Amino acid sequence: xxxxxxxxxxxxxxxxxxxxxxxxxxxxxxxxxxxxxxxxxxxxxxxxxxxxxxxxxxxxxxxxxxxxxxxxxxxxxxxxxxxxxxxxxxxxxxxxxxxxxxxxxxxxxxxxxxxxxxxxxxxxxxxxxxxxxxxxxxxxxxxxxxxxxxxxxxxxxxxxxxxxxxxxxxxxxxxxxxxxxxxxxxxxxxxxxxxxxxxxxxxxxxxxxxxxxxxxxxxxxxxxxxxxxxxxxxxxxxxxxxxxxxxxxxxxxxxxxxxxxxxxxxxxxxxxxxxxxxxxxxxxxxxxxxxxxxxxxxxxxxxxxxxxxxxxxxxxxxxxxxxxxxxxxxxxxxxxxxxxxxxxxxxxxxxxxxxxxxxxxxxxxxxxxxxxxxxxxxxx
Numbered sequence: 001x002x003x004x005x006x007x008x009x010x011x012x013x014x015x016x017x018x019x020x021x022x023x024x025x026x027x028x029x030x031x032x033x034x035x036x037x038x039x040x041x042x043x044x045x046x047x048x049x050x051x052x053x054x055x056x057x058x059x060x061x062x063x064x065x066x067x068x069x070x071x072x073x074x075x076x077x078x079x080x081x082x083x084x085x086x087x088x089x090x091x092x093x094x095x096x097x098x099x100x101x102x103x104x105x106x107x108x109x110x111x112x113x114x115x116x117x118x119x120x121x122x123x124x125x126x127x128x129x130x131x132x133x134x135x136x137x138x139x140x141x142x143x144x145x146x147x148x149x150x151x152x153x154x155x156x157x158x159x160x161x162x163x164x165x166x167x168x169x170x171x172x173x174x175x176x177x178x179x180x181x182x183x184x185x186x187x188x189x190x191x192x193x194x195x196x197x198x199x200x201x202x203x204x205x206x207x208x209x210x211x212x213x214x215x216x217x218x219x220x221x222x223x224x225x226x227x228x229x230x231x232x233x234x235x236x237x238x239x240x241x242x243x244x245x246x247x248x249x250x251x252x253x254x255x256x257x258x259x260x261x262x263x264x265x266x267x268x269x270x271x272x273x274x275x276x277x278x279x280x281x282x283x284x285x286x287x288x289x290x291x292x293x294x295x296x297x298x299x300x301x302x303x304x305x306x307x308x309x310x311x312x313x314x315x316x317x318x319x320x321x322x323x324x325x326x327x328x329x330x331x332x333x334x335x336x337x338x339x340x341x342x343x344x345x346x347x348x349x350x351x352x353x354x355x356x357x358x359x360x361x362x363x364x365x366x367x368x369x370x371x372x373x374x375x376x377x378x379x380x
Contacts, residue, residue: 007052014060021059065089070101073108080108193270212258279309301332
């Protein structure tokens, strides 16, 4: 299906309204922001209101394409000879005009074919698909082809390594023990391979460093027992000098190469283990935000439920949450920052009498008045 804006619709177009195809019979611009579309489908007529910028799906998409057939040009006669070569389907007109066979001397265009294709899309449900092992039903018209395509509907495709499902809750309360619960939508993401090492409690950088060191040390031990090559004997004074220089150069080059190699090995190992464990990789866990935030006059705290097993996450969200609400709200109440005592007013604060006295003194001296640092300014 092809997307099209309502402002570009035309009479006779077949669009998808809800879950059924409908033919556009009339268009009416009722206002700069509203377009009335008259639709017809199997004896039923109705009017739908759209915004001119709204996007609808076309169920019938006609297309025109061309194929260029060319041969090798005979230099003596100027005619084509040998096998005929065909281009792919060229839809833009400028692509046909600028086809390379028109602009070279050793090729001649034999013929130009025009193809008209109409793609008709009919929405179906999953239970209407052919069964397992059954062939695809053939179309009724000769020369037609039938295929199935999932277009922005249906279940989410399963990623290669297990998805992590999480549900997030936000508890809001002005400053009382009882709070208001705002459930946030569930999100699904792929498990990152670095989470395998985070679950084990080890630092990934430290693991990479140790593996790189072990791999480089094995190369250096082989150099310590290796003899100096005969073709390099004239460049070094002794065996020890050659060995020291070779170890130094090997350590410098091998460390850079080993870092990328070890990281790739760790990634492959982590993905294999994550895929082997499947939905049991990350158990259900509850996480509560360490801080309580003041948002639009309400103190809020966020609680997150996550795990790789979708069923376990939803079950924990439904069954384990009610007993925890009172403890979460009470704990958040204790973490609300409150001032311990009132801030005393400084004795040096300006008063109206002090300000008037300063004005009289400044007028007598002819100097500009100084800005007051208290609640009263010279202009008050």
